[in-house]
Amino acid sequence: MAMFVHLMSAANAPRVRRSGIRADSRGQGGARGVYCFPVLPSYTLTHQWVRELSRSGTRGGLVAVHVRLDDAQSVLVGRYSDRARDAQACVTAAEAVRRVAALGDPRGWEVFVPRAIRPRELHRIRSVPQVAGWRYWPDAHGVRPCTCYGCRVRGEYGSRRLRERLPHPLDGPPPPVPVLLARVAAAGDPGDPDVLSDALHWFGMRRRGPLAQLAPLAAHPYAGVRENLVWAVGRWTTPGVAELMDVLADDPHPDVREAVETVREPA
Template identity: 45%
Template sequence: MPMLVHLTPEKNVPTIRRSGIAMSKWAGGVYATPVLPNFVVTHQWLRELKRSHVLTDGRSARTMHGVYFRIADDEPVQFGRYNDPPVTLPAARAVGAFMAAPDPLGFEIVVPRRITAKEIHRIRKLPQNMGWRYSPTNRTRWFCGCPMCNPSGGINARRKREQWEREGN
């Protein structure tokens, strides 16, 4: 039975302890990554989710927690790199594919059902400074400073937009 981790803002922890993890409105399931020997790869989504997870009052989530749970080996899950079409595989094969990937950054697993409170193994506060922002290969890709990709009010938004405009874009 593979152990998976779901990352969530601190404000959701009491509800998850009581009722489990609800399905995402967008994916039709629960986003997770497998727990691997490499702690950073396991929790790679933390910085991006922290950056992009806006709370109902308009603020970003400051503290993220990991919700660890187990599912059956043969349970079907969706597996793939974000923004690519997912493949449906048994959970154990999806974890194997995750581990065998030459660059596992950006991969995700979606469990197509809610996770009950009884299935949760542990909830843990995580170090808040690991993972990637924007994309796993951000340092090797060209930066887009357009208003859609770099909205005003973001961290260093004006500086990034001015640099992008100076470069002739």
């Protein structure tokens, strides 16, 4: 039997003890399953993902779930970067343990089980130190952090000060709301698409915003502006967003309708 460790929020431990681990994660090719890592002699390497996973927010910290899988169980193994290129190898659980253990530097590697973990496959659940492992990527220590919209994590400790100290030329920090609204007003009627799209780009980095002032853009004659409006406000928590998305869901342009479908998908 091959032994793996799966890291999860401590708040989910009672449910996992009763029902096992759900196949909630998305793997290579969109498959559903569970991410884990082989139990190695090195405690630090075994729990290397703790700090990185903690960045996404947890309830009660992380705990380690030790799982025993049949040696013949098919899994995917490879570096996390291989996932996007569909380059992870499909092997047995025993072979995955052998491959990872034979690596000189297994940091950044992962194993994906393409199914749920059954309760009888659980070995034990225990707490782990919350500072083990690396953040961002292996060997990131000493490298200037990136503050672009794709790399930063909303709400992360110190993220606002980091963006102010190292502003990204395209991704912020965004101009104040009054400045952006002034740009929208100055764009004219119906409004220059480039100016409006640029303002909506900055509005999209906010969690809430002046929906009443931006909602009229849903009737803009240029489909690109309507689509950018969806990307900007679709995930806001401002009251009225759902109703605006209902209107744009029936937009005559397919790109606008597709954008609404995307922002309505669970994160």
